[in-house]
Amino acid sequence: MTEPGKVLATFSVNGEPHEVAFAPHKTLLEVLREELNLTGTKHGCELGECGACTVQIGGTPVLSCLVLAVDAVGKEIRTVEGLANGPELSPLQHAFADLGAAQCGYCTPGVLMAADALLRDNQRPTRDEIKECLAGNLCRCTGYIKIFEAVELAAARCRGEQAEPRRESIHGS
Amino acid sequence: MVLDDPGVRSPQGRTDAPWRHDAKREDLQHIGKPIRKVDARSKVSGLTRFADDLSLPRMLHMKLLRSTVAHAEIVRIDTAKAAALPGVKGILTGRDMPIPFGILPVSQDEHALCPDRVRFVGDPVVAIAATEEEIAWNACRLVEVEYRELRTIGGVHEAAANPEPRLHDYGVRGNIHRLENLEFGDLADGFARAAHTREDTFFFEGNTHLPMEQHATLAHFDKDGKLTVWSSTQTPHYLHKALARVLHPLPAHHIRVVACPNGGGFGGKSDPFNHEIAAAKMSMLTGRPVKIALTREEVFFCHRGRHPVLMRSRIGVTKTGRITALDFHSFLDGGAYGSYGTASTFYTGALQTVTYAVENYHFRGARFFTNKAPCGPKRGHGTPQPRFALEVQLDKIACDLGLDPAQMRLDNLAPRDSLTANFLRIGSMGLGTCIEKVVAGSGWKQRRGKLGRQPNGKYRGLGLACSSYLSGAGLPIYWNGMPHSGVQLKLDRSGLVTAFCGSTDIGQGSDSVLGWIIGEVLGIDPLGIKVVTSDTDLTPVDLGSYSSRVTVMTGNAAMQAAERARDIVAAGVAAKLSVPAGRLVFADGRVFDSEEPQKGMTWQEAVCAAEARHGTIGTVGSYSPPPAAAKFRGGGVGPSPSYSYSAAVVEVEVDIETGVYTVPKVWMAHDIGRALNAAVAMGQIEGSVYMGLGEAMMEEMAYRDRVHKGNRIFVHKIPSLLEYKSPVTFDMPEVVTYVVEDPDKNGPFGAKEVGQGPLLPMMPAVANAIFDAVGVRVDEIPVSFEKVHAALLAKQAGKEARFGPDNGPEGIPAVDFGDSLKIKTPWQGGDGTAWNEPKREKKAAK
């Protein structure tokens, strides 16, 4: 029996089905964090202004604070917890770790989910394409530069290049 | 004046160690390398547990009902309807927590919930905990609060003119919280010797930290009578003290504070907050865990960010631009409470002297109480505002005298290893190199003043500014004689080294600093070291992540603990191998004989050999900064083990029709002493450029002055991420960064701070670049487009080509600062005391 006022639905998150009972006005963000305990997805405003809550639905980045959970039922949801392949970090995650592109790390899950979607469609994104892709993700720590560089580094590695961070981006000019 | 240097590098440092501050880079295995942060993998995997990611069984959710009026007495609170709502489990009002608290001992003026008076829109009045967050919200709406409104005070002019109603019954008088008046040297003589003088008025609007993580707290008072508080705080030790004070008679040792990794702090999580204390009390009341997660709007209510500061600066210089006299006034709009405001006030006058020699200096600072969210420390704490004023004024001076602003600064640098007019002790000083780097990189000499109109019809210009910042405050915020930072090491038979330290990682990488330093001293992999931080039950006190203190202070404590562990292990290995301990080398996870490198053992074997000989191995390290040279009252704010230096050149492109401008490129050089980790240091510099740019161009914590039921009310203009403008990816310019290393003898491996300093020159450099491009001055931060436009219109109309606060006598509030404390400068033979200061009772150190 579902509690009165709640709906029972099955979500597919990171390739696994999850059955959840939730109030129908709950956002996807709330269901992920509070019902499924997938706290990797963050929130900075819950008003669609910061991008911290970005997840992918069907491969497309969306702001989970603006999506009603009922509207995500039956769709393939991917969160930061689903980025790594088992114990192995994805190339994007490795690049972020190498360059210190996650300082406090609070914006990072959202940034990663947006950038991951970009890299799937575009193996060789320009700096402007990266800026465009991440224009809705606020980061207060990094000044975005290490994030741009990490996306570029990951793209190069995904193309099979033996890429390492540029000297100036690590040691300065 | 050059000090006769006592020659010690740090109170505990050994001069024989291979990791002296000036060790050659190639002799260091881990320090300076771009190794990953110890928490890098969890941060990119969404596994870092921030405060709001925690939950406990039977946890309640708490919400605060906040004041809707700016200034009022609370006549009546009726919570009956709220209490009757199903799901509500606990209600608190100010009466339940009558003991006041505050971050500084001199301003214990806050309550967890306002008992009888509200002082700004957002002041918390009632706390309600319920089984669900929504129920708590709904219950708050059922509470009736009756207010008797009081006249509001909206800014420094108003506060100075209206002593009544007083916001607080302490402070100097009326609504003046603090007045400082310090005079170093002989101003009259300094101005008499000046070839040129100027007087300018500047205004720096307040702005806020805007960390991406909203504050959250989880409190659990368990059945054994022990309280645990997990919180997004930069200062767990100070929160611990505030909890112990307000929750009296709960013993301090029954309170445990765990600072979760902070999702950005920038100073915004360094006060003990009302919601933290209320959550703890609520857990004690209900016997259940209680969580509160603030909304973004509430984060704006917490604020304690950059003070709005009005400044008047009169400066006298020789014809080469040497400062013979500086007479500086600052007026701080403090908001509703004291917070760090006393320190902030002093900081508006402290660091002007550490970049360029200032021969005679008079500082007057006033802080006022107003009916707005309280102000306090934000990245740069109290120093960006006067730095803006000084650097823009120097640009004007250079213009007046026909000097190159860069060369003029180079010609007048404060000397290394010297004392300033206000008795700050400068050690290493790399500002000259910083200036040279950005001047060369930006093509300053060829391009400044010559860029002008571009093919696209816009105007380009270059601006330069410099700055300096502390590597940690020399004094703790409460008077005591104990160390500022402590580290404990545990060495285990498995080879594991665990470091315990009260420091708090707010994203700057302080957890990793422990790993890198200990790894270097012990010759083991830094990522193999286990770091346990910011848990008052487990970790020795570190004062917190503020004032850029952690790298130097925690770093030195970690180094001492590691050196002691190394000595113990060395003794064990020496006995086992029959080799003198002094010949042993610790590197690559091995301990071996330098003369016969194959003779040695693995780190794990070495630890076992030592444990067999000495018993269980644990060491401690602690750090206290060197004593300050300043001995006058107020001299406690400004001293630091070392000062970092930065220089920036900013390029702007201005549309002369609209005032809209962009910043295509920035050259930033920062003297960091030594970068402990190259990549992480770069990230701090780039992040500072970003945040400084936001302050320069757009960020402002502005208030709407509205009439509400016949009274004025101050409400935030912009309590959301959308309206509080901050730079997005497309706003970020290309940044050319120069990491200047001038190792400082007080720093671990010579390191100085990097987290705050490089923010400071951004704001004046932008303003100076606008002038270079289109010949107008904006003497006010932010240099927003409409201000540039207004200045351009003024120029066209043949008026003064300037936008800024009134330069006339009315421009600053009339305040009687009383008599100054008079202090002879070092070059007048001063000893750091004020010759007219009444004798002070010497407080006993606790």
Ligand code: FES
């Ligand atoms: S939490 Fe969804 S955009 Fe900010």
Ligand code: FES
């Ligand atoms: S890393 Fe802190 S907000 Fe982006």
